[in-house]
Amino acid sequence: MRIVVVGAGEVGSNIAASLSADHDVVVVERDPATVEELTYSMDILALEGDGASRETLREAGVEEADLLVASTDQDETNLVVCGTAKTLGDPLTIARVRNVELLDTWQASQGAFDVDVMVSTDLLTAQDIVRVIGVPGALDVDPFASGLVQVAEFQVPAESDVAGRTVADADRFESLTFAAVVHDGEVAIPRGDTVLEGGDKVVVIGTPAGVQEFSRTVAPGQALDEADDFVVVGGSAIGAHVARLLADRGVQPRLVERDPERARELAEALPGALVMEHDATDVDFLVAEGLDRADALVAATDSDEKNLLVSLLARNVGVKRTVAVVENGEYAHLFETVGVDVAVNPRRSTAEEIVRFTQEGRVENLSLIEGREAEVVEFEVDADSALTGRPIRESIGDLPDGVVVGAITRDHEFVVPRGETEIHAGDHVVLFVAADALEDVMTLA
Amino acid sequence: MRVRVDWRVSVSLVGTILKWLWVPLTGPLVLAVVDGSALAPFALTMAATVVAGVALESLADERDLRGREAFLMVSLTWLAIAVVGAVPFVLAGEGTLASPTNALFEATSGITTTGATVVVDFETHSRAIHLWRAVLQWLGGLGILVLATAVLSQLGVGGAHLMETETQTRDVNKLTPRISETARLLYRLYIGLTAVMVAVLLALHWLGVAPEMTPFDAVSHAFTAVSTSGFSPRGESLAAFSPAVQWATVPFMALGATSFVLMYFVLQGDLSRLRESDEFRFYVALLAFFAATVAGVLALDGTFATTEATVRHAVFQVVSILTTTGYASADFNLWSPAAKHVLFVSMFVGGMAGSTTCSIKALRWLVVLKAFRRDLFTAAHPSVVRPVRLSGSVVDEDTIRDIYAYTLVSLVFFILATVFVVVDASRVGLAVTEFEAMSAAAATFFNVGPAFGIAGPLASYEPFPRSTKLAMVFLMWIGRIEIVPVLVLLTPSYWRT
Numbered sequence: 001m002r003i004v005v006v007g008a009g010e011v012g013s014n015i016a017a018s019l020s021a022d023h024d025v026v027v028v029e030r031d032p033a034t035v036e037e038l039t040y041s042m043d044i045l046a047l048e049g050d051g052a053s054r055e056t057l058r059e060a061g062v063e064e065a066d067l068l069v070a071s072t073d074q075d076e077t078n079l080v081v082c083g084t085a086k087t088l089g090d091p092l093t094i095a096r097v098r099n100v101e102l103l104d105t106w107q108a109s110q111g112a113f114d115v116d117v118m119v120s121t122d123l124l125t126a127q128d129i130v131r132v133i134g135v136p137g138a139l140d141v142d143p144f145a146s147g148l149v150q151v152a153e154f155q156v157p158a159e160s161d162v163a164g165r166t167v168a169d170a171d172r173f174e175s176l177t178f179a180a181v182v183h184d185g186e187v188a189i190p191r192g193d194t195v196l197e198g199g200d201k202v203v204v205i206g207t208p209a210g211v212q213e214f215s216r217t218v219a220p221g222q223a224l225d226e227a228d229d230f231v232v233v234g235g236s237a238i239g240a241h242v243a244r245l246l247a248d249r250g251v252q253p254r255l256v257e258r259d260p261e262r263a264r265e266l267a268e269a270l271p272g273a274l275v276m277e278h279d280a281t282d283v284d285f286l287v288a289e290g291l292d293r294a295d296a297l298v299a300a301t302d303s304d305e306k307n308l309l310v311s312l313l314a315r316n317v318g319v320k321r322t323v324a325v326v327e328n329g330e331y332a333h334l335f336e337t338v339g340v341d342v343a344v345n346p347r348r349s350t351a352e353e354i355v356r357f358t359q360e361g362r363v364e365n366l367s368l369i370e371g372r373e374a375e376v377v378e379f380e381v382d383a384d385s386a387l388t389g390r391p392i393r394e395s396i397g398d399l400p401d402g403v404v405v406g407a408i409t410r411d412h413e414f415v416v417p418r419g420e421t422e423i424h425a426g427d428h429v430v431l432f433v434a435a436d437a438l439e440d441v442m443t444l445a
Numbered sequence: 446m447r448v449r450v451d452w453r454v455s456v457s458l459v460g461t462i463l464k465w466l467w468v469p470l471t472g473p474l475v476l477a478v479v480d481g482s483a484l485a486p487f488a489l490t491m492a493a494t495v496v497a498g499v500a501l502e503s504l505a506d507e508r509d510l511r512g513r514e515a516f517l518m519v520s521l522t523w524l525a526i527a528v529v530g531a532v533p534f535v536l537a538g539e540g541t542l543a544s545p546t547n548a549l550f551e552a553t554s555g556i557t558t559t560g561a562t563v564v565v566d567f568e569t570h571s572r573a574i575h576l577w578r579a580v581l582q583w584l585g586g587l588g589i590l591v592l593a594t595a596v597l598s599q600l601g602v603g604g605a606h607l608m609e610t611e612t613q614t615r616d617v618n619k620l621t622p623r624i625s626e627t628a629r630l631l632y633r634l635y636i637g638l639t640a641v642m643v644a645v646l647l648a649l650h651w652l653g654v655a656p657e658m659t660p661f662d663a664v665s666h667a668f669t670a671v672s673t674s675g676f677s678p679r680g681e682s683l684a685a686f687s688p689a690v691q692w693a694t695v696p697f698m699a700l701g702a703t704s705f706v707l708m709y710f711v712l713q714g715d716l717s718r719l720r721e722s723d724e725f726r727f728y729v730a731l732l733a734f735f736a737a738t739v740a741g742v743l744a745l746d747g748t749f750a751t752t753e754a755t756v757r758h759a760v761f762q763v764v765s766i767l768t769t770t771g772y773a774s775a776d777f778n779l780w781s782p783a784a785k786h787v788l789f790v791s792m793f794v795g796g797m798a799g800s801t802t803c804s805i806k807a808l809r810w811l812v813v814l815k816a817f818r819r820d821l822f823t824a825a826h827p828s829v830v831r832p833v834r835l836s837g838s839v840v841d842e843d844t845i846r847d848i849y850a851y852t853l854v855s856l857v858f859f860i861l862a863t864v865f866v867v868v869d870a871s872r873v874g875l876a877v878t879e880f881e882a883m884s885a886a887a888a889t890f891f892n893v894g895p896a897f898g899i900a901g902p903l904a905s906y907e908p909f910p911r912s913t914k915l916a917m918v919f920l921m922w923i924g925r926i927e928i929v930p931v932l933v934l935l936t937p938s939y940w941r942t
């Protein structure tokens with residue numbers, strides 16, 4: 001697949017990097033230094049030029065390209081790039097925007113601005129965060145099949161009831177499938193006798209209720225039902241989205257922002273949130289305003305270091321759960337090691353969205369596990385699929401190793417996948433697939 | 446010192462408005478012809494206002510109105526019309542209005558929609574003079590400069606400055622791209638409301654439930670009810686009419702004090718605006734609260750024999766005073782102190798911004814309340830940033846400060862005026878109690894009209910000394926244009942660069 005990425009900022013170069021292994025990637029960037037750097041660090045073609053010019057796009061080969069990702073820092077430029085690309089060829093155009101107004105317009109009229117897919121990094125990240133704080137103990141929660149299915153990743157605490165037990169023992173949940181266990185960074189598909197150890201991560205696929213129930217076993221004493229006291233630190237775009245999403249759910253989050261002008265701006269824009277103007281690293285302030293008793297705190301300032309500090313401070317004064325935004329993907333793991341409950345990387349959310357469109361159109365939803373060690377994919381099975389018309393026990397043998405059928409939905413109903421379950425054409429399946437098996441699976445299934 | 450304000454432009458535009466004042470004068474003139482009463486007062490005034498208008502108009506050729514000139518023009522316009530409006534009273538030479546001071550008081554009370562009168566014997570005045578009183582009030586109702594903007598195309602963009610200066614409460618809500626078109630829409634609504642009221646009053650007469658309501662009375666009262674002004678050609682005000690007329694008048698006073706922009710949207714079928722408008726709900730709640738309180742007091746006192754009469758007089762009087770109309774359905778001066786004091790407090794309320802009402806207005810009180818409640822909250826939580834919201838949108842802090850300041854300045858003016866009334870009365874040996882003085886000061890400054898005691902609803906402001914009357918002319922004038930345009934003129938920096 002030929003892919004053109006316009007704008008090699010943080011997100012753009014990350015997308016280019018994650019796609020360059022399997023596809024031909026051309027990057028267009030205005031800054032010569034970045035072009036130089038990309039040329040020598042990745043196996044891609046980096047061009048210097050203005051992505052909104054026909055000349056540059058033609059040079060980048062947009063006429064033959066299958067996919068164009070416009071990810072410059074300016075929303076308007078991204079829209080113009082997509083529009084220009086459509087005059088030259090017919091790639092699938094993906095535009096990254098910050099302004100949610102543009103997203104609203106696009107959603108109201110699909111295909112507006114000649115954009116086929118519009119992605120808002122900030123909003124995606126905020127949605128991730130809100131989902132995660134809704135499920136205690138979870139590191140990541142992604143919705144599949146219009147919300148009928150959730151894929152969640154949990155870290156098993158050493159003191160948890162499930163630690164030290166076998167999967168067969170722990171799997172007492174009717175509508176839940178254990179898809180993978182991550183032990184020391186190694187992704188493995190669990191068998192009944194696999195023993196879960198403290199510190200392991202598990203990936204489960206099931207109904208939202210099943211995931212919720214499992215979370216209570218993994219992280220007891222953090223029942224979601226009464227969790228309604230949320231604190232967001234930092235009035236960045238992500239922080240503001242998180243506060244708005246929480247306010248839309250009817251809880252009044254508290255949003256702490258240090259800059260007076262930005263605080264005022266946020267207070268005007270978010271009637272459902274309580275905005276406080278203060279430095280959240282001030283422990284006296286945290287305690288005086290009762291922020292230490294919060295159910296969850298989201299650190300979403302513009303600086304990774306500050307997010308780490310705020311999360312650790314919050315944890316220290318007694319906040320039950322901390323979520324930190326971390327721009328630098330390499331730190332994410334480190335954050336979780338030193339005591340932040342969940343580190344959310346904005347670029348991962350965007351990458352998942354964009355990688356989905358490189359999967360030849362069939363994949364309706366996708367989630368990346370441990371970098372790209374494995375993927376969870378959702379698609380509709382047709383009559384020709386190896387899965388169709390026979391029990392899973394039989395069909396699974398024809399598929400490569402490293403595949404788990406996590407969930408099935410039929411006519412918008414959840415179907416529990418068991419060995420004897422038969423998959424029909426038209427069903428939606430949610431599969432856990434190890435990265436090396438992905439290509440084979442997509443041809444067979 | 447060099448004057449930097451282009452006062453010639455302001456005065457010239459005032460001239461244009463004066464020039465056109467002959468048009469409303471034709472109403473009383475025609476009535477005078479029909480009745481065979483004196484024509485001269487109106488004919489001479491028409492000639493005078495046209496001559497004066499043309500003369501002033503010629504002061505400037507280039508007439509670009511800017512923000513600063515607008516203050517001067519707004520202030521002068523209201524004063525000039527009051528002066529011209531007084532001329533027919535003096536020329537007619539009937540009763541108390543023959544005195545120039547009384548005539549100026551009556552005309553100012555008319556154009557500013559106050560409704561405080563110095564007429565003692567209503568019968569001595571011709572119907573034409575009574576109609577002129579009503580016409581002045583109708584002209585003042587929605588704002589003379591809104592009318593000028595609607596009619597005089599040469600004002601153009603300047604109209605936005607004028608409408609904004611005339612109603613200090615909020616930016617002009619442009620309903621249409623052209624300001625003159627917006628002004629015309631508002632006036633069409635105003636005319637429509639007046640016409641409906643005339644029709645309703647006449648219908649009541651023909652149905653036989655309003656024997657006293659002649660066509661002349663219907664027009665005179667429609668002019669002064671919808672404009673929330675309160676002049677009546679009858680000495681007993683609305684007490685001269687049947688309960689049916691009194692009930693029918695209530696909704697028109699209440700609508701006159703409702704935002705015309707809101708009414709426009711409701712007439713367009715957008716009913717959700719009513720629910721979304723915090724100010725409208727607050728205004729309705731205030732009316733209901735005061736009416737219920739007065740009704741309760743009257744019932745306890747046993748002032749009226751029947752429940753219907755108790756409720757009718759309570760509702761009528763509260764709507765009349767709170768909207769700053771100033772009609773009386775009964776001599777409320779005879780009510781118990783409790784009832785009178787509640788009515789007195791309602792003088793400070795006023796209706797919605799963007800209507801014909803005066804006083805401090807529900808909008809300002811609502812913002813003051815909300816801002817104060819916010820300040821109480823932030824006193825306990827100093828780091829919380831909480832904007833004040835009105836009908837869902839944020840009220841910026843500068844506006845809140847302006848509203849606090851306006852409310853405070855209004856109350857200070859009221860106190861100073863009260864003291865002046867008492868001092869000036871004692872100077873000439875007139876017995877005025879504190880409550881009478883307070884109510885007279887409030888009734889003129891907030892453009893309500895009748896006060897309590899000496900200047901009660903069925904009495905007159907005539908007994909006050911001339912100096913007090915002139916002071917009240919000033920109060921009515923600055924009260925109607927919401928203080929700021931006049932006070933700005935008094936600052937030296939206004940006149941310099």
